[in-house]
Amino acid sequence: xxxxxRQLQGYRLTTAEILYHLPDHPGLLQSFVWxxxxxxxxxxxxxxxxxxxxxNIEGRLHSVRVAATGVVKPGDLRLCTAEFRLH
Numbered sequence: 791x792x793x794x795x796r797q798l799q800g801y802r803l804t805t806a807e808i809l810y811h812l813p814d815h816p817g818l819l820q821s822f823v824w825x826x827x828x829x830x831x832x833x834x835x836x837x838x839x840x841x842x843x844x845x846n847i848e849g850r851l852h853s854v855r856v857a858a859t860g861v862v863k864p865g866d867l868r869l870c871t872a873e874f875r876l877h
Contacts, residue, residue, distance in 0.1 A: 796827050802858040804828035806836055810849035819852055830858045 808822040828835040833856065843851065 793827060797861055800829060801827040802830050802860045804830070804833060804836060804856065804858040806857075807855045808840075808843075809852040809854075810843075810847075811852055813848040816850070820849065828858065833858075 804826060806824045808824060809819045810822065812818045812820050824836070824839060826835050836854075836856065840851070840854065843849075
């Protein structure tokens with residue numbers, strides 16, 4: 791499925807800022823930014839990524855901030871009836 795098809799089905803551009811503890815220095819936090827098309831409000835792609843993180847990456851999660859916005863909505867698409875070109 792293409793990104794446009796997914797957006798027309800309700801997927802939104804989702805950005806998550808993930809703060810995690812450094813494995814060697816647990817008192818320090820590191821930031822990681824994750825961004826994909828995901829289906830709000832349940833965010834299955836983000837949950838899959840966070841499950842992968844907790845299973846395979848040593849940095850323990852501290853917090854996750856999520857922002858999502860629709861890039862293309864069905865009402866935003868219109869048929870173009872004419873095209874004009876200037877040389």
